[in-house]
Amino acid sequence: MERSWKWIRKSKLNDNNQRSNFINKITTREALIIAIILIFSLIILIINTWLCQRYIDEKVILQRKKPKSDEYYLKRLGIKAWKFTPESRFLSLNIVRIDDKIVRVENEEDEVESVYNGETDKIRVVDNDKNDDIIIKISFNAKSDVMIQTNYPLFNINKALNMQYPPPIEYWFYYYEITILSNPNNDQTIIAIGLATKNYSINRLPGCDTHSVGFHSDEGRTFHNEGYTGSKYAEKWGKVNDVIGCGYCPNTGQIFFTMNGKNLGIAYTSLFYNWYPTIGSNGFCSLNVNFGQKKFKYKEANGMSVAGIISQELLNKVEEIIDVDKLN
The missing domain is CATH 1.20.5 (Single alpha-helices involved in coiled-coils or other helix-helix interfaces)
Structure with a gap:
C-alpha cells in the first residue's frame, strides 16, 4: 500500500x-x-x-x-498666358471658334523697327521661344451681338515699372491688334475691338454697356458706356487685311485706336479700370489676334504688349529717361 x-x-x-x-x-x-x-x-x-x-x-x-498668384504665372509665361475665353455655350454651338497654333519659324529676325520718342530704333522683342510664332485665329458665326474677353486683364509683368515715379505716357502702354481674315458681309457685319471690365455682358459689343470702350467697324464710331449711338472717330473698316489696334495708357487712363499702322488719336481719357481686352461681332467673320507675340503693324507699339513692355532694350531706355527726369 x-x-x-x-x-x-x-x-x-x-x-x-x-x-x-x-x-x-x-x-x-x-x-x-x-x-x-x-x-x-x-x-x-x-x-x-x-x-x-x-x-x-x-x-x-x-x-x-500663400498660393501662387496669377501674377506669378503671368510673369513666368509672359504674353503666352493671354487667351480669349468664350462662354462654353458659344463653343458648343460653334458661335465662336478659336484656333491657337504654334508655327515653327526659321531664320526670322527677332529685331523689329520701333519709333520711340521720335527716333526709329531696332529693338529686340523678348520671347522665350523666339522661333515659335503663335497664331491666334478667332471665327465668329453669330446672328446677333457676341462678345468675348481674355482670361487675364492688362497686367504689367515688369517690376521695373512698378514704382512710385511712373514713366511718362509716351514711354509705354498696353496694346494689341486684330487682323481681318474674312468678312463676307462687310456692309452688314459689325466687328468691334476694345476694352471692358470683367463679367461684361456677353450679348453686347464692347462700348455698348457700362464700363467698356469699343471701336466699331460699320461706321468707324467709338462707344463708351452707351447703346448704339457712338461718336464719329474714323472711317469705316472691316475689309480683309485691315489691321486694327487698341492701346491703353495706364498713367493717364487714355485709350486710343490704330488702323493699318496709323494712330487715330486719343478716343477717351481718364478711364481707370481693370481692363480686359475685348472683341465682338454680330455676323460671320474671322480674324487673327496679336497680343505682342510678333511685330505690330503700328510701329510705335513694337516692344509693347498686353503685358506692358516686353522689349528689354526699350525697358532699359525707359529707366534711363526716368533717371534723367529725376535728376532734373
Whole structure:
C-alpha cells in the first residue's frame, strides 16, 4: 500500500514536471510571437506617425504659405498666358471658334523697327521661344451681338515699372491688334475691338454697356458706356487685311485706336479700370489676334504688349529717361 502510494506520488510529480516544462515551452513560444507582433506593430506605428507628421506639415505649410498668384504665372509665361475665353455655350454651338497654333519659324529676325520718342530704333522683342510664332485665329458665326474677353486683364509683368515715379505716357502702354481674315458681309457685319471690365455682358459689343470702350467697324464710331449711338472717330473698316489696334495708357487712363499702322488719336481719357481686352461681332467673320507675340503693324507699339513692355532694350531706355527726369 505504501509502495503504491509512493508510485502514485512519483507519477504526480512527473506529471507536474512535464506540465511545467510544457507551460514553459508554450510561454516562450507565445512570448516570441508576441514580441514579433509588437515589433511589427511598432514599425507600422513609426511609419504611420512619420507619414501623418509629414502630411500635417505639408498642410500647415500650405496654410501659412500663400498660393501662387496669377501674377506669378503671368510673369513666368509672359504674353503666352493671354487667351480669349468664350462662354462654353458659344463653343458648343460653334458661335465662336478659336484656333491657337504654334508655327515653327526659321531664320526670322527677332529685331523689329520701333519709333520711340521720335527716333526709329531696332529693338529686340523678348520671347522665350523666339522661333515659335503663335497664331491666334478667332471665327465668329453669330446672328446677333457676341462678345468675348481674355482670361487675364492688362497686367504689367515688369517690376521695373512698378514704382512710385511712373514713366511718362509716351514711354509705354498696353496694346494689341486684330487682323481681318474674312468678312463676307462687310456692309452688314459689325466687328468691334476694345476694352471692358470683367463679367461684361456677353450679348453686347464692347462700348455698348457700362464700363467698356469699343471701336466699331460699320461706321468707324467709338462707344463708351452707351447703346448704339457712338461718336464719329474714323472711317469705316472691316475689309480683309485691315489691321486694327487698341492701346491703353495706364498713367493717364487714355485709350486710343490704330488702323493699318496709323494712330487715330486719343478716343477717351481718364478711364481707370481693370481692363480686359475685348472683341465682338454680330455676323460671320474671322480674324487673327496679336497680343505682342510678333511685330505690330503700328510701329510705335513694337516692344509693347498686353503685358506692358516686353522689349528689354526699350525697358532699359525707359529707366534711363526716368533717371534723367529725376535728376532734373
